Amino acid sequence: MKFQDKVVLVTGGAQGIGKAIVERFTEEGAKVVIADIQEEKGKETAERIGANGHEVVAIKTDITHMNEVERMIEFTMEKFGRLDILVNNAGVQIRCPSVEFPENDWDKLMNINLKAVFFVSQAAAKVMIKQGGGNIVNISSMAVCKPLPERAPYIISKAGVKALTEVLAAEWAKYGIRVNCVLPGWIHTQMVEDGFKAGVISKERIHSVTPMRRLASTREIANGVLFLASDEASFVTGHPLHIDGGWTVSGMPETTEK
Amino acid sequence: MNYNFRNKTVIITGGGKGIGKAVAESFAKCGAKVVVADINKETAEKVSEEINNSSGVAQAIRVDVSQYVEVENMVNQVLDLYGQIDVLVNNAGILGFKGMVVDHPEESWDKVFDINLKGTFFCCKAVLKHMMERKSGCIINMGSMAGSHGGRPAVGVDYAVSKAGVHCLTKRIATETANLGIRCNALAPHGIRTEMFNDISPEFMEKVVGLIKMGRLAKPQELANVVLFLASDNASFITGQTIHVDGGSVYGD
Numbered sequence: 001m002k003f004q005d006k007v008v009l010v011t012g013g014a015q016g017i018g019k020a021i022v023e024r025f026t027e028e029g030a031k032v033v034i035a036d037i038q039e040e041k042g043k044e045t046a047e048r049i050g051a052n053g054h055e056v057v058a059i060k061t062d063i064t065h066m067n068e069v070e071r072m073i074e075f076t077m078e079k080f081g082r083l084d085i086l087v088n089n090a091g092v093q094i095r096c097p098s099v100e101f102p103e104n105d106w107d108k109l110m111n112i113n114l115k116a117v118f119f120v121s122q123a124a125a126k127v128m129i130k131q132g133g134g135n136i137v138n139i140s141s142m143a144v145c146k147p148l149p150e151r152a153p154y155i156i157s158k159a160g161v162k163a164l165t166e167v168l169a170a171e172w173a174k175y176g177i178r179v180n181c182v183l184p185g186w187i188h189t190q191m192v193e194d195g196f197k198a199g200v201i202s203k204e205r206i207h208s209v210t211p212m213r214r215l216a217s218t219r220e221i222a223n224g225v226l227f228l229a230s231d232e233a234s235f236v237t238g239h240p241l242h243i244d245g246g247w248t249v250s251g252m253p254e255t256t257e258k
Numbered sequence: 259m260n261y262n263f264r265n266k267t268v269i270i271t272g273g274g275k276g277i278g279k280a281v282a283e284s285f286a287k288c289g290a291k292v293v294v295a296d297i298n299k300e301t302a303e304k305v306s307e308e309i310n311n312s313s314g315v316a317q318a319i320r321v322d323v324s325q326y327v328e329v330e331n332m333v334n335q336v337l338d339l340y341g342q343i344d345v346l347v348n349n350a351g352i353l354g355f356k357g358m359v360v361d362h363p364e365e366s367w368d369k370v371f372d373i374n375l376k377g378t379f380f381c382c383k384a385v386l387k388h389m390m391e392r393k394s395g396c397i398i399n400m401g402s403m404a405g406s407h408g409g410r411p412a413v414g415v416d417y418a419v420s421k422a423g424v425h426c427l428t429k430r431i432a433t434e435t436a437n438l439g440i441r442c443n444a445l446a447p448h449g450i451r452t453e454m455f456n457d458i459s460p461e462f463m464e465k466v467v468g469l470i471k472m473g474r475l476a477k478p479q480e481l482a483n484v485v486l487f488l489a490s491d492n493a494s495f496i497t498g499q500t501i502h503v504d505g506g507s508v509y510g511d
Contacts, residue, residue, distance in 0.1 A: 211436030
């Protein structure tokens with residue numbers, strides 16, 4: 001058990017990649033707090049995973065509100081007495097041509113995807129510094145390297161997360177806090193599956209630009225998060241770990257059809 | 259270390275000391291059959307013997323990776339011995355002349371490239387034939403942070419440029435083999451305490467440590483841990499990548 005008795009906080013842990021991260025940590029012996037804006041889903045996920053004998057609790061949190069962020073950290077300390085690992089997984093996507101993108105959607109997206117990642121990290125670091133160390137893993141995106149059209153604010157926010165990761169790693173290394181991020185490629189989530197069915201995204205196109213010719217499972221992304229949070233990565237900090245089936249090194253794709 | 263590499267065969271070039279030795283020992287502890295390949299037969303045999311005496315399975319093979327005939331022979335020997343090759347760790351590498359480009363001797367450039375880059379290329383080429391037939395395999399190359407930053411002044415230009423080549427080679431191999439069940443990744447270490455850097459003065463070492471955010475050098479085991487992760491199923495969607503193992507190094511703030 002790599003994470004026996006470690007306390008992990010996962011934002012957006014109720015579904016998708018976040019849920020897979022929670023599952024993997026509990027499989028390795030960790031105690032997990034799911035912080036999610038979706039109260040029911042968060043509770044449901046915590047109960048289901050907890051039914052396997054794992055210690056998982058949920059707290060409804062809007063990470064764009066500082067008082068809720070502080071409450072989330074307090075809750076973690078009350079339940080488990082410490083905070084070893086923070087995973088900044090919560091994030092949203094808003095797809096719209098840049099020439100039409102509304103200002104209030106920009107603010108909404110930036111507040112969740114970037115501002116909250118900074119301030120949640122800040123709140124966690126205060127605890128981790130007192131503890132003598134800790135670990136933060138952020139979820140960026142491979143889209144930072146391969147700009148996908150009509151998703152400019154998303155990509156900008158994720159590029160921000162990558163830069164944030166590097167500077168916080170530099171600042172907090174002296175406190176024994178390692179900070180890294182993962183840059184996932186295309187992942188087979190329910191949202192993506194819905195996108196295929198609605199014809200908004202093309203499975204064939206994704207396969208053609210991904211050298212491994214498939215999408216990742218959420219578990220494969222979670223495995224990368226766990227590695228960065230583990231002692232096996234003890235000399236790795238400020239690193240952007242691409243988990244993308246080779247997409248960012250693919251060169252010319254097999255097909256150029258959109 | 260809780261990976262399971264039982265029934266896997268792993269070749270480590272430059273496995274006689276430093277990072278290579280730590281990698282060989284780590285794979286052996288996880289159940290792999292380990293081939294300790296090195297130009298120095300004695301050090302390879304010593305590492306191999308220690309592994310065998312600790313209930314591991316290892317075989318030493320002498321090889322000069324800059325000679326394709328020797329590399330091909332090594333691969334054939336391993337296939338005869340163990341029937342398969344699952345993981346190749348291209349760790350063999352040398353430092354050359356250390357100084358300014360204007361003073362840099364051609365002989366150093368040729369020798370360093372022959373081993374660091376051509377040797378990596380030769381080993382990849384030789385095992386890929388087997389791996390592509392099996393539609394399974396994993397290659398891990400040893401790059402360096404110097405490959406991204408030019409390496410001044412700690413290492414020579416040939417070392418830095420050869421390692422930059424290793425990173426590019428890693429990407430190319432990854433794209434050619436990703437849909438054949440093969441992954442290829444690299445490490446870019448910096449600040450690792452091994453025999454290769456024994457000549458460095460304590461004053462310079464202090465300067466190096468001062469520029470590492472974590473404030474210390476890495477132990478070879480910390481590099482080996484990353485190699486094992488990349489070789490494991492936990493890295494199943496990771497290919498073409500270079501992992502920075504550098505304690506948060508940034509040359510200058």
